[in-house]
Amino acid sequence: MELLQYYYFNKMAEFENLSRAAEALYVSQPSLSKMLSRIENEVGFALFDRHGKSLQLNEYGKIFLTHSQQIVNHSESIQEALNQVAHTASRRLRMASSNTSLLNRWLYDFIKKAPDLGLRHTILNDNQAIMQLLSGEIDYAITLGRLAHPELTSQLLWTDSYQVVANAHSKYAHLKEVYFYELKEANFFALPQKPDFPRYIDQLARQAEFVPRIIFESEIELILEILPSLDALIVCLEQSDTFYSRLEGISAIRLLDPFAACDVFINWHKDKQHNDAGKMLLTYITEDLPHLFVKESQLGEQRLRKPRYAE
Structure with missing residues (x-):
């Protein structure tokens, strides 16, 4: 027996009248009468x-109604559970990044605007x-530089x-700007090396x-603790890395090298059908993110000057 038959039967038992039940169900009275016969x-x-046209449940009908109501109620609870799963899935966002510093300043702001968001x-x-x-395992990837693949959008x-x-x-604390090569005698802090994860210090030193x-090498917690007392430098991003702002007596030195500029991209599959959470993120990065970051369309003139060490 189809679920619709149970539902119609319950309405007939509720109204005890074919005409009123048919009106409530938006069907004709003859078709409802045929349904009952079936x-x-x-x-x-x-x-x-x-x-x-009046109906009165008999002994068999009362027993049938008890089970019919249970069947309809159970089907509705199944649908509610499925709807809840669908709602939860629509609010779930799966992200990846090549460095957590690329999430600083903006991810917390985004989450505040979507407090019921599920994030991995x-x-x-x-x-x-x-x-x-x-493969669809993640919805977005935040990276330094564009991910080069014909099926991805950045x-x-x-x-x-x-x-x-x-x-x-530090003997370098008085500097406001410098070419990276001029720091070749300096000591540096850095996170531990990991396979396939090039560190900022390694990338810059190779190019210089x-x-x-x-x-x-140390984890960030220890670096934060001992950075104020040791004459060692750490490479970070001007706008993305904010850990040093928690410390007193710390100065930032701008790098003049052309290779010291970098672009941060969000990448996704070009055929991706975004759920509600994914659409919210795209709206956020279009409307709200520009207010948090200063976008530079081109390198400043100071980065295009001839390096002092090459003179």
Whole structure:
């Protein structure tokens, strides 16, 4: 027996009148009468005592109604559960980034605007991000530089720049700007090396063509604790990295090298059908994110000058 038959039967039992039940169900009275006959033929018993268009449940009908109501109620609870799952899925966002610093300043602001959002974030290198975007395991990837793949779409979020942070006791603390090569004798802090995750210090040193004298590897918590007391520098991003702002006596030194500029992109599969959470994120980065970051359309003139060390 179809679910619709149980539903119609319950309405007939509720109104005890074919005409009123048909009106409530937006069907004709003859078609509802045929439905009742079909139900009774299937169960093999008359379920109502008829008095014209009026109906009265008999002994069989009362038993049938008890089970019919349970069936309809159970079907509605199933639908509610499915709707809840669908709603939860529509509010779920799966993201990845190559560095958590790329989420600073803006992700918390986005979450505040969508407090019921379900968020999963993972750290992936560029190749891993491409594979998971293509497979649908993640919805978006935030990366330094565009992910190059014909099936992916990328959008510039902001243009950032590498900088060097020093404490007040450092011999470099008086500098406002410098070419990275001029720091070849400096000591550096850096996060531990990980396979397939190039560090900022390694990328810049390679392009400036020197090997740092000392790199003190540590997790960020220890770096924050000892940075104010040791004469060592740390490479970070001007707009994205905000950890040093928690410390006193710390100065930022701007890098003048052309390669010290970098673009931050959000990437997704071009055929991706975004759910509600995904659409909210795209709206946020279009309408709200520009107010948090200063986008630079081109490098400043100071980065295009001839390096002092090449003179």
